[in-house]
Amino acid sequence: MNKESQIKPYEPSSGAALPTRFTLYMRQNFIYQVFRFIMINIKMTIIIWRSH
Amino acid sequence: MGRIVILGGGVSGHTAASFCKKWVGKKHEVVVITPNSKWNWIPSNIWVGVGKMSTEQVTFELAPIYKKQGITYIQAKALSLHPDGGLDSDSPYVTYEHTHKDKMGQQETVTYDYMINATGPKLNFSATEGLGPEHGHTVSVCTPQHAVHASEELKKVIEVMKSGKRQKILIGTGHSSATCQGAAFEYMFNVEHELNEAGVRDMADLKWISNEFFLGDFGIAGLHLKKGGYVTSSKVFAESLFAERGIEWIVKAGVYKIESGIVHYENLDGQKKTEAFDFSMLIPSFSGVGLKAFDKSGADMTEKIFAANGFLKVDADYTKKPFAEWRAADWPKTYQNPTYKNLFAIGIAFAPPHAISKPMQSTNGTNISPAPPRTGMPSAMIGKAVAKTVTDMIKGKITEPQGNHSMTEMGAACVASTGSGFFNGSAVAMTVFPVVPDYEKYPGVGRSLKYTFGEVGLAGHWIKHLLHHLFLHKAKFRPGWSFIPE
Numbered sequence A: 001m002n003k004e005s006q007i008k009p010y011e012p013s014s015g016a017a018l019p020t021r022f023t024l025y026m027r028q029n030f031i032y033q034v035f036r037f038i039m040i041n042i043k044m045t046i047i048i049w050r051s052h
Numbered sequence B: 001m002g003r004i005v006i007l008g009g010g011v012s013g014h015t016a017a018s019f020c021k022k023w024v025g026k027k028h029e030v031v032v033i034t035p036n037s038k039w040n041w042i043p044s045n046i047w048v049g050v051g052k053m054s055t056e057q058v059t060f061e062l063a064p065i066y067k068k069q070g071i072t073y074i075q076a077k078a079l080s081l082h083p084d085g086g087l088d089s090d091s092p093y094v095t096y097e098h099t100h101k102d103k104m105g106q107q108e109t110v111t112y113d114y115m116i117n118a119t120g121p122k123l124n125f126s127a128t129e130g131l132g133p134e135h136g137h138t139v140s141v142c143t144p145q146h147a148v149h150a151s152e153e154l155k156k157v158i159e160v161m162k163s164g165k166r167q168k169i170l171i172g173t174g175h176s177s178a179t180c181q182g183a184a185f186e187y188m189f190n191v192e193h194e195l196n197e198a199g200v201r202d203m204a205d206l207k208w209i210s211n212e213f214f215l216g217d218f219g220i221a222g223l224h225l226k227k228g229g230y231v232t233s234s235k236v237f238a239e240s241l242f243a244e245r246g247i248e249w250i251v252k253a254g255v256y257k258i259e260s261g262i263v264h265y266e267n268l269d270g271q272k273k274t275e276a277f278d279f280s281m282l283i284p285s286f287s288g289v290g291l292k293a294f295d296k297s298g299a300d301m302t303e304k305i306f307a308a309n310g311f312l313k314v315d316a317d318y319t320k321k322p323f324a325e326w327r328a329a330d331w332p333k334t335y336q337n338p339t340y341k342n343l344f345a346i347g348i349a350f351a352p353p354h355a356i357s358k359p360m361q362s363t364n365g366t367n368i369s370p371a372p373p374r375t376g377m378p379s380a381m382i383g384k385a386v387a388k389t390v391t392d393m394i395k396g397k398i399t400e401p402q403g404n405h406s407m408t409e410m411g412a413a414c415v416a417s418t419g420s421g422f423f424n425g426s427a428v429a430m431t432v433f434p435v436v437p438d439y440e441k442y443p444g445v446g447r448s449l450k451y452t453f454g455e456v457g458l459a460g461h462w463i464k465h466l467l468h469h470l471f472l473h474k475a476k477f478r479p480g481w482s483f484i485p486e
């Protein structure tokens, strides 16, 4: 879906960053998300380890 | 045999109890006094609040679990602390009132060698006129029962939308100093997802209202993260999420009164405004649960042990000072009460030295800014750290608490789901390190940019589900429970 078509000029929300079609696609791309799942878990594990 | 008494069997108290028992074994007794018969994984109440989960999926009976583990369980609410003992004995004790139907209302006492207060927050709906599901006009997701009610009310407005009538949905904070913005934030996205699934999103006007100075403050002074070659504020991140979903927002708003369908709020400019709604979930302010403290003669000394907000004083620096003078060192490291060395407070029950977000006042002098949140991960980590201290003390290994378990040295992960489904779900996964910014160690942003990050996607949704199952597995003492991190 084309998110930029939602922008209403001069509304407070018009200053917000909107995801491009590619970003939206990558958020749901299974293979990329498996990779992100691993990366986020590694980062969270490091944070937990550093917090204890 | 010594006795460790833990008041409150929630996220932090349950964690403390489980590790205390693991580390003291049969040599000492661990007692948990908590009013509910069931344990609740509170973060998943959000899914109950949109009808995606039942209360059974987010709760379990405590009695059999504690029996299996050898923890003494008293279903009761604590009333008062007597850290010097009473007239006939020097042993410190606590009084409590049973909440189990067989002994309902009966009061008893139990002595202790060490006491951990983990009573969490009182959901202070009464601080805002007309707030809350019991005596007010708004719904809540703070307890499983509240969440079931919220889901039923949501279904009703969805039906109205299906009949062709537009509905206004307002979600956020219901008091000028409320905290827990993250929970409201997550609920907003889940409601939005639900409306999409029901095919009525175009019939709803969704609006956020909160006491934050900017969207994405979350009561932790916001956060900065690296995105697309920039160091970006969580304001940009949060506004983007809202704009993407067509959700409007009102910030710098202190809600002070709610009537049927109308929220009254004051903004930082001192203006009194209203906002209409058909369905509204607003988080109440939190306070201590109202425990009292008495000295040996029976004289009230509540103010000596508890701060004005009802939370227990610990080893924090409570000197009143302006935002510019706040330091990481103000935050407690051991959670030990300065007067009574065998008294500790964990999770939401400890009194923070001050807020994390910069305090803001309206031109009328009303404080409109979030109180400091103590979310699940730090609450549980503090619970485990204090369990270690107390068990080492009761075993005689140490006489003073060791280590630094400050929230300025501790990270937190927050995963806010924005829709369900194994292949099409989505969530915002965020981590902050440390929870309380340390502007001396990390000038400007207050946090490590390496370990503070946020992203949206299907992976976050998987993590959210994984956390739900892992934490319930851990809380039920299933095999390998102690290896699952807090």
Ligand SMILES: Cc1cc2nc3c(=O)[nH]c(=O)nc-3n(C[C@H](O)[C@H](O)[C@H](O)COP(=O)(O)OP(=O)(O)OC[C@H]3O[C@@H](n4cnc5c(N)ncnc54)[C@H](O)[C@@H]3O)c2cc1C
Residues within 6 Å of the ligand: B007, B008, B009, B010, B011, B012, B013, B033, B034, B035, B036, B042, B043, B044, B045, B046, B076, B077, B078, B079, B118, B119, B120, B121, B141, B142, B180, B183, B289, B346, B347, B348, B349, B374, B375, B376, B377, B378, B379, B413, B414, B415
């Ligand atoms: C809807 C919602 C969603 C959330 N989502 C997240 C999330 O995604 N991630 C996250 O990290 N955090 C989340 N949180 C915050 C998290 O739930 C809290 O940080 C955490 O529960 C705090 O733990 P606690 O032990 O201090 O308090 P609680 O878990 O509230 O436990 C307090 C316990 O004390 C008991 N008690 C009360 N009064 C007495 C008394 N007089 N005597 C004895 N016992 C008493 C209560 O019954 C309760 O069992 C969420 C909160 C809410 C409301």
